[in-house]
Amino acid sequence: MKLRAEDLGPLARGAAVLGTGGGGDPHIGRLLAEQALREHGPVEVVAVGDLPDDACVLPVAMMGAPTVMVEKLPSADQISVAVETLAKYVGKTPTHLACIEAGGVNSTVPVIAAAQLGLPLVDGDGMGRAFPELQMVLPTLAGIEATPMSIVDEKGNRGVFDTVTNEWAERLARSATIDMGCSAIVSLYAMTGADARGSFVAGTLSKCVTIGRAIEQARRQLADPVAAVVDELGGRLLHVGKVVDVQRRTTTGFARGDAAVDGLDGSHGRLLVLRFQNEHLVAELDGTAVATTPDLIIVLDTESGEPITTEALRYGHRVSVLAAPADERWHSPAGIDLVGPRYFGYDLDPIRALS
Amino acid sequence: MRIGIDVGGTNTDAVLLDGTTVLAANKSATSADVTAGIIDTLDRLQAERSFDPAQVQAVMIGTTHFINALIEARRLAPTAALRLGLPATASLPPLVDWPERLVEAISGRSYLAHGGHEFDGRHIAELDPDELRRHAGDMMKHGVRSVAISSVFSPVSNEFELRAAEILRSELGDDVAISMSHEIGRIGLLERENATIINAALRELAASIVDGLSGAVAGHGISAPLYLSQNDGTLMDVDFARRYPVATFASGPTNSMRGAALLSGLDTCAVVDVGGTTSDVGVLTHGFPREATTEVDVAGVRTNFRMPDVLSIGIGGGSLVASDGELATDLVTVGPRSVGYRLTEEALVFGGKTLTATDIAVAAGRAEVGDAAAVADLDPTLVKAALARVAADIADAVERMRTSPDPLPVVAVGGGSILLPDDLPGSLAVHRPDHFAVANAIGAAIAQVGGEVDRVYAIDPGRRDAVVDEARQEAVDRAIAAGADPAAVRIVDFDEVPIPYLPGNATRIRCKAVGDLRLGTAS
Numbered sequence: 001m002k003l004r005a006e007d008l009g010p011l012a013r014g015a016a017v018l019g020t021g022g023g024g025d026p027h028i029g030r031l032l033a034e035q036a037l038r039e040h041g042p043v044e045v046v047a048v049g050d051l052p053d054d055a056c057v058l059p060v061a062m063m064g065a066p067t068v069m070v071e072k073l074p075s076a077d078q079i080s081v082a083v084e085t086l087a088k089y090v091g092k093t094p095t096h097l098a099c100i101e102a103g104g105v106n107s108t109v110p111v112i113a114a115a116q117l118g119l120p121l122v123d124g125d126g127m128g129r130a131f132p133e134l135q136m137v138l139p140t141l142a143g144i145e146a147t148p149m150s151i152v153d154e155k156g157n158r159g160v161f162d163t164v165t166n167e168w169a170e171r172l173a174r175s176a177t178i179d180m181g182c183s184a185i186v187s188l189y190a191m192t193g194a195d196a197r198g199s200f201v202a203g204t205l206s207k208c209v210t211i212g213r214a215i216e217q218a219r220r221q222l223a224d225p226v227a228a229v230v231d232e233l234g235g236r237l238l239h240v241g242k243v244v245d246v247q248r249r250t251t252t253g254f255a256r257g258d259a260a261v262d263g264l265d266g267s268h269g270r271l272l273v274l275r276f277q278n279e280h281l282v283a284e285l286d287g288t289a290v291a292t293t294p295d296l297i298i299v300l301d302t303e304s305g306e307p308i309t310t311e312a313l314r315y316g317h318r319v320s321v322l323a324a325p326a327d328e329r330w331h332s333p334a335g336i337d338l339v340g341p342r343y344f345g346y347d348l349d350p351i352r353a354l355s
Numbered sequence: 356m357r358i359g360i361d362v363g364g365t366n367t368d369a370v371l372l373d374g375t376t377v378l379a380a381n382k383s384a385t386s387a388d389v390t391a392g393i394i395d396t397l398d399r400l401q402a403e404r405s406f407d408p409a410q411v412q413a414v415m416i417g418t419t420h421f422i423n424a425l426i427e428a429r430r431l432a433p434t435a436a437l438r439l440g441l442p443a444t445a446s447l448p449p450l451v452d453w454p455e456r457l458v459e460a461i462s463g464r465s466y467l468a469h470g471g472h473e474f475d476g477r478h479i480a481e482l483d484p485d486e487l488r489r490h491a492g493d494m495m496k497h498g499v500r501s502v503a504i505s506s507v508f509s510p511v512s513n514e515f516e517l518r519a520a521e522i523l524r525s526e527l528g529d530d531v532a533i534s535m536s537h538e539i540g541r542i543g544l545l546e547r548e549n550a551t552i553i554n555a556a557l558r559e560l561a562a563s564i565v566d567g568l569s570g571a572v573a574g575h576g577i578s579a580p581l582y583l584s585q586n587d588g589t590l591m592d593v594d595f596a597r598r599y600p601v602a603t604f605a606s607g608p609t610n611s612m613r614g615a616a617l618l619s620g621l622d623t624c625a626v627v628d629v630g631g632t633t634s635d636v637g638v639l640t641h642g643f644p645r646e647a648t649t650e651v652d653v654a655g656v657r658t659n660f661r662m663p664d665v666l667s668i669g670i671g672g673g674s675l676v677a678s679d680g681e682l683a684t685d686l687v688t689v690g691p692r693s694v695g696y697r698l699t700e701e702a703l704v705f706g707g708k709t710l711t712a713t714d715i716a717v718a719a720g721r722a723e724v725g726d727a728a729a730v731a732d733l734d735p736t737l738v739k740a741a742l743a744r745v746a747a748d749i750a751d752a753v754e755r756m757r758t759s760p761d762p763l764p765v766v767a768v769g770g771g772s773i774l775l776p777d778d779l780p781g782s783l784a785v786h787r788p789d790h791f792a793v794a795n796a797i798g799a800a801i802a803q804v805g806g807e808v809d810r811v812y813a814i815d816p817g818r819r820d821a822v823v824d825e826a827r828q829e830a831v832d833r834a835i836a837a838g839a840d841p842a843a844v845r846i847v848d849f850d851e852v853p854i855p856y857l858p859g860n861a862t863r864i865r866c867k868a869v870g871d872l873r874l875g876t877a878s
Binding site (some may be wrong): 028031032035036064065066067068070071072073074075076078079101114132154155156178181182242244248249256278311315316 | 757861
């Protein structure tokens with residue numbers, strides 16, 4: 001399969017759906033990837049299951065504030081330099097590039113590197129959604145180390161971390177990112193093809209494209225784009241309503257807050273409260289939690305099916321809230337420790353989207 | 356007295372106002388020659404209500420000239436886009452996402468140079484004057500007549516844009532116009548840069564249009580200052596208009612809404628403009644339209660102009676009315692299909708065969724147009740159901756646009772407003788002002804001057820109030836600098852959003868202050 005310029009719009013839209021309110025505005029990632037494909041041609045995409053055991057897979061991602069990325073765009077070769085820096089340090093020649101986070105802007109960053117370096121891209125990712133910290137990936141659960149990792153800014157500064165745990169990688173890379181102007185490119189979780197087969201969520205890039213196309217098609221046919229997304233994700237519609245309150249709190253590093261959605265139509269008379277920290281993490285219907293992280297809580301514009309980021313939520317927005325199952329491995333005890341409600345400070349047992 | 360003129364693509368509206376009282380108003384077809392058109396309009400006002408030109412304190416003009424020039428890709432200057440940010444940003448050079456046709460129309464050339472800031476004001480790279488001089492040499496060689504300068508995070512620090520402008524000016528001379536992005540847009544490099552390039556391409560046209568308008572007004576013996584209305588409903592003086600034509604882009608809908616609000620005596624309301632095919636719903640808070648939060652495509656270019664947020668729904672005087680035999684309100688539909696401009700041929704009351712919303716209004720006795728006998732046999736249940744449908748859909752659109760749970764009065768304007776009842780579901784009272792045909796010109800005439808701040812602040816613990824005060828004061832100072840009466844400046848919009856993944860509780864604060872124009876006594 002080849003990824004072409006015309007796939008990037010649907011890819012970015014589908015990635016925003018899996019971004020569950022966070023993950024950054026994929027528009028800029030889409031423009032960057034379009035430019036890269038214009039210059040270098042389409043990118044070969046390889047199914048996770050087709051990776052040879054001894055493949056050298058290097059994931060690449062943007063780290064930092066998406067708000068900064070819309071202002072300080074990457075340099076011409078920043079993304080591919082991050083890959084080359086890690087490859088040099090580990091002394092291997094990469095055979096495949098990969099996406100570590102399918103939700104949001106990081107769905108398109110590896111496309112740019114793959115085009116520039118002429119390498120195939122793995123159709124899968126390390127989360128199946130978006131999470132805010134770099135240790136929050138399934139490879140961590142599989143015992144794969146985040147480091148050695150490279151971190152590269154647009155000025156040409158390059159760094160490599162070799163840390164004792166993946167949490168330390170997050171902490172040190174976060175500090176470096178801030179000094180680098182809050183937007184850096186990282187390449188990390190270097191792994192073999194066998195590792196990727198064992199730890200990745202398969203098919204997420206093509207799934208993003210499918211979701212994006214389903215939304216567009218439903219709109220064109222005047223069908224219900226929200227229902228199309230629910231179908232694609234095997235999820236469940238939790239609530240349809242209107243945002244009647246959004247409270248945001250400033251806490252270092254996270255856009256925390258709550259949004260209340262007053263029910264309309266089939267949800268009339270019920271109130272759903274969303275609790276978010278960059279991503280939507282808890283949905284409570286009339287005071288009872290009905291879905292929590294690690295499952296996906298997705299907010300779409302009811303009419304257009306367009307995914308809405310937590311930053312863009314505002315009074316009066318007509319939204320549909322859906323829940324969709326996360327990869328089963330996230331529901332293991334270790335997965336819940338890493339990304340369950342309690343990690344984010346909500347004293348709740350995880351509640352599954354389909355229960 | 357003041358004069359407001361709205362030059363639209365089709366019609367030119369003009370009003371003579373004393374305070375908020377309309378002394379004279381007229382509407383005429385827009386002429387190809389701007390100057391002649393304005394002279395003609397002023398003559399008509401004078402004929403309708405004789406006035407002493409010396410008593411006119413200000414003339415306000417809203418115009419679609421600039422946006423039309425861009426859409427038609429004509430009279431645009433050969434333009435260079437210079438971006439300061441290297442080594443960052445080279446992955447997407449300026450003009451990269453522009454339609455080819457428009458790049459050709461502005462003979463667009465793009466240049467990258469070192470410079471730019473981080474979010475916290477540090478330099479990405481130092482400015483390189485020699486590099487800028489080399490670029491200037493190339494611009495000269497290619498006949499560039501206008502330059503747009505953008506720099507990474509220039510809304511945080513404008514120093515590099517200012518210094519680069521100085522260097523270019525000394526190389527290129529005063530005949531080449533220079534537009535700087537920090538004066539035009541907000542955070543979002545590509546969108547701000549695009550708006551700046553559009554502005555640069557319009558600079559020569561702006562000079563000639565502004566000269567034409569000033570000449571027409573002066574030729575009429577009016578020595579009062581001339582202002583142009585901006586997208587956000589505030590004014591700029593003519594010198595500003597020469598430099599920032601792009602700021603006039605969407606003044607039409609804003610002026611129309613503000614004019615309607617003034618006529619109805621309300622400053623916080625929803626304005627529903629019911630046309631032939633659609634109804635446009637906007638919301639005014641303290642007299643100003645809410646701005647759209649999304650990026651806006653203009654002629655295929657993505658920008659982040661301050662555009663009013665308007666929701667269009669498919670209900671108008673020409674909307675088709677249909678039912679499945681059942682006459683319950685939820686089974687009768689009105690629109691979105693419409694006979695449009697063929698209303699006067701196809702509607703029943705005009706001898707046609709199509710049941711339209713206008714026929715329903717006539718049958719219900721809400722309007723007297725065409726032949727009422729033609730709809731005398733309509734089933735009263737159908738008429739009632741269709742009107743209820745219209746009221747429910749419009750109320751729903753208003754409801755969507757509301758920004759708070761407080762009750763919101765509705766101001767109805769436009770030919771199709773006969774479809775609306777006096778009260779909409781949800782106890783929204785409907786107001787119908789007089790003179791609404793010239794609401795645009797009135798909106799231009801009552802416009803105020805404003806100042807705005809849009810910046811990322813690092814808020815130290817316990818200092819939030821101080822930072823907020825600082826932002827508000829800066830907005831107020833800017834409004835006063837732009838010509839507002841210091842005694843009457845107030846904050847009309849305030850918004851703070853925390854930014855994820857930035858250290859130091861980084862928060863984006865947007866704040867807008869406006870005040871009445873400080874008018875001198877006309878001499």
